[in-house]
Amino acid sequence: MEHAKMVNIYLYTRYERFWHWLQSAIIILLLITGFEVHGSFRLLGFRTAVDTHSFVGLSWLILFAFFIFWIFTTGEWRQYAPTTRKMLAVVRYYSYGIFRGESHPVPKRKEAKHNPLQRLVYLSLAALLLPIQMATGFLYWSYNSWPAWGLDWLSLPVVAAIHMAGAFAILSFLVVHLYMITTGHTISAHTRAMITGWEEVEEGTRIEDWEQKERKSPQTD
Amino acid sequence: MIAKSNEARCTSCHAGYGWKGNDFDFTDQTGVDCLVCHEQTGTYKKFPAGAGNPAPREMVFPGNGKTYHPPDWNKVAQSVGRPTRNNCGTCHFFGGGGDGVKHGDLDSSLMKPNKMLDVHMGTDGQNFDCVRCHSTTLHNIAGRVYTTPAYEHRKSLIEDDLASKITCESCHSSSPHKEDAKANDHTDKVACQSCHVPRFARVNPTKMWWDWSQAGKKKNGKPYKVKGELERPEYDTLKGDMKWAKDVVPEYYWYNGSIEHLTVKDVIDPGKDVVINRPVGDKDDIHSRIFPFKVHRGKQPYDKVNKTLVVPHLFPKGPADADAYWKTFDWGKAIAFGMDYTGLPYSGEYDFVETSYVFPITHMVAPKDNVVACKECHAHEGGRLAKLTGFYMPGRDNFRALDTLGWIVVIGALLGVVLHGLGRVFTANGRKEQ
Numbered sequence: 001m002e003h004a005k006m007v008n009i010y011l012y013t014r015y016e017r018f019w020h021w022l023q024s025a026i027i028i029l030l031l032i033t034g035f036e037v038h039g040s041f042r043l044l045g046f047r048t049a050v051d052t053h054s055f056v057g058l059s060w061l062i063l064f065a066f067f068i069f070w071i072f073t074t075g076e077w078r079q080y081a082p083t084t085r086k087m088l089a090v091v092r093y094y095s096y097g098i099f100r101g102e103s104h105p106v107p108k109r110k111e112a113k114h115n116p117l118q119r120l121v122y123l124s125l126a127a128l129l130l131p132i133q134m135a136t137g138f139l140y141w142s143y144n145s146w147p148a149w150g151l152d153w154l155s156l157p158v159v160a161a162i163h164m165a166g167a168f169a170i171l172s173f174l175v176v177h178l179y180m181i182t183t184g185h186t187i188s189a190h191t192r193a194m195i196t197g198w199e200e201v202e203e204g205t206r207i208e209d210w211e212q213k214e215r216k217s218p219q220t221d
Numbered sequence: 222m223i224a225k226s227n228e229a230r231c232t233s234c235h236a237g238y239g240w241k242g243n244d245f246d247f248t249d250q251t252g253v254d255c256l257v258c259h260e261q262t263g264t265y266k267k268f269p270a271g272a273g274n275p276a277p278r279e280m281v282f283p284g285n286g287k288t289y290h291p292p293d294w295n296k297v298a299q300s301v302g303r304p305t306r307n308n309c310g311t312c313h314f315f316g317g318g319g320d321g322v323k324h325g326d327l328d329s330s331l332m333k334p335n336k337m338l339d340v341h342m343g344t345d346g347q348n349f350d351c352v353r354c355h356s357t358t359l360h361n362i363a364g365r366v367y368t369t370p371a372y373e374h375r376k377s378l379i380e381d382d383l384a385s386k387i388t389c390e391s392c393h394s395s396s397p398h399k400e401d402a403k404a405n406d407h408t409d410k411v412a413c414q415s416c417h418v419p420r421f422a423r424v425n426p427t428k429m430w431w432d433w434s435q436a437g438k439k440k441n442g443k444p445y446k447v448k449g450e451l452e453r454p455e456y457d458t459l460k461g462d463m464k465w466a467k468d469v470v471p472e473y474y475w476y477n478g479s480i481e482h483l484t485v486k487d488v489i490d491p492g493k494d495v496v497i498n499r500p501v502g503d504k505d506d507i508h509s510r511i512f513p514f515k516v517h518r519g520k521q522p523y524d525k526v527n528k529t530l531v532v533p534h535l536f537p538k539g540p541a542d543a544d545a546y547w548k549t550f551d552w553g554k555a556i557a558f559g560m561d562y563t564g565l566p567y568s569g570e571y572d573f574v575e576t577s578y579v580f581p582i583t584h585m586v587a588p589k590d591n592v593v594a595c596k597e598c599h600a601h602e603g604g605r606l607a608k609l610t611g612f613y614m615p616g617r618d619n620f621r622a623l624d625t626l627g628w629i630v631v632i633g634a635l636l637g638v639v640l641h642g643l644g645r646v647f648t649a650n651g652r653k654e655q
């Protein structure tokens with residue numbers, strides 16, 4: 001196979017990178033302390049785990065509100081807009097092509113940082129999993145105020161069960177996500193991109209119309 | 222066991238000062254001895270079987286071989302004052318006939334405790350007397366468990382200093398911890414005592430087991446006693462087998478401030494442990510809290526036919542008493558006499574059943590650094606609240622199926638990526654390699 005020439009492009013802005021790493025740290029901390037509260041292992045001690053989990057969880061809720069505000073005011077939300085296009089191609093790539101050394105069918109570039117599979121996974125994660133986790137977490141935290149807020153009909157075991165299911169889903173996502181990072185054209189390419197903002201992509205890759213950040217003309221196909 | 226027919230001994234503490242016979246009026250308040258509570262010389266001692274009277278002259282009590290002197294009435298009468306811990310302790314530390322026999326949180330170690338034993342009564346700290354908390358209105362001592370029913374309010378003393386129920390909240394409010402402290406979120410379900418009295422009988426041992434069925438054994442034809450490790454009787458011909466313990470972890474029950482009692486008329490099920498008294502309360506009752514208790518267990522006689530507990534006559538009324546157990550060691554006679562005296566039916570057949578009796582644990586509040594650790598309750602196995610169910614506690618409870626499924630998915634994901642990775646290594650992956 002022919003080796004394509006690589007060029008550096010600036011993929012992630014400073015704010016995005018900051019947000020990504022902050023959120024990673026938060027999620028990992030929440031996973032560790034959450035599973036300790038659950039009784040899966042002993043690390044910080046129950047009390048510190050509870051206090052840390054509640055503190056980090058609440059701080060995250062506040063930060064998340066800023067994040068939502070940011071992606072909507074900057075139009076970045078499009079990065080996460082789902083598309084079925086090339087989805088099959090991507091699935092085919094990860095399950096077959098990657099082993100043959102093929103190039104990624106939807107390379108990264110500034111206007112389309114996420115390939116279709118990633119988009120779907122990220123979207124379901126961001127649009128579903130994280131908010132569910134945040135909502136159930138917030139309810140869990142406010143348990144003692146339920147009567148005052150007229151929420152007596154809620155049940156702690158049910159809220160805890162949903163929160164637990166979410167925790168398992170997030171942990172599974174993390175495992176796959178960490179692995180996906182190594183599937184760049186070098187093992188560390190994606191990681192480097194997320195640190196410096198720059199990633200190498202093959203030169204001359206055409207940016208498809210539907211991947212454009214700004215759509216100049218309405219879609220016709 | 223029960224006071225009836227043993228009054229001359231029991232009335233040293235229980236109402237009935239000057240008891241002479243069955244027609245004694247127990248409701249008459251003049252039958253209350255002022256001096257036990259109010260004298261301050263510490264020399265006013267009752268003669269153990271003197272119906273609440275001190276020894277009128279020098280007398281030896283055969284039960285312990287000690288000599289009891291008559292009090293110096295002048296000094297005693299001149300010393301009358303506010304009751305101290307020693308006054309109240311005369312009865313309350315020795316309930317049941319000895320130090321720490323009944324309550325696990327009221328014994329002679331509270332006469333001069335340090336702060337480690339009790340933050341309130343510690344002589345190196347607040348040095349509270351009992352009446353600092355047990356405030357009285359015309360001698361109605363606050364804090365009754367057996368007659369006033371459940372807590373209705375947990376008032377602050379500032380709102381109502383004559384409240385008939387005293388609670389820790391009376392002085393501390395229900396959120397005494399730092400703002401945001403998780404402990405404040407517990408106080409609607411978990412009593413203060415559950416966290417703040419980590420163990421009871423921390424200095425002196427308390428009796429945990431009393432098996433009357435073993436009483437009556439003799440050595441060389443004579444009654445005898447055996448002392449155990451904790452310097453307390455393990456065997457006594459008069460009383461049977463006993464077990465004592467120190468530093469005991471309480472048992473926990475829902476409790477709304479009142480305790481329900483079995484009476485000698487209630488029918489029991491001898492096939493099961495007989496619960497003589499039980500804390501009233503329920504997880505769904507807003508007035509109930511999870512509260513610590515000492516559970517005293519033992520064996521005592523019952524009527525095999527009528528299925529009731531019985532009232533044996535223990536303490537001889539005089540040299541001519543041929544029925545008292547502590548003289549004849551004959552349960553049959555002692556029970557027949559006791560039941561007849563109380564006017565209760567008795568079939569003539571007795572056996573022994575296992576019984577339990579609870580005492581609320583409230584005193585011996587430890588310093589704030591010795592609080593029960595979160596993990597002692599929030600543990601999967603062997604936690605302090607393992608026996609209480611029907612509510613969710615993180616760390617203690619989980620959903621089996623969800624946990625299993627969750628871990629299968631996580632491990633599945635892990636296996637998936639490992640296989641995928643291996644696949645890449647062993648196939649022609651490889652922009653890099655090429």
Ligand code: HEM
Pocket residue numbers: 026027030031033034035037038039049050051053054057058060061133134136137138140141142160163164166167170614615616
């Ligand atoms: C990545 C996201 C999160 C994960 C993986 C996670 C995980 C967990 C787990 C496993 C538990 C133990 C549940 C149990 O055994 O009953 C837990 C408890 C809890 N979670 Fe989360 N959680 C997350 C986010 C949040 C958020 C955003 C909040 C909001 C404040 C929150 C609040 C709580 C609370 C209050 C508890 C009960 C223990 C405590 O008070 O700390 N969680 N969490």
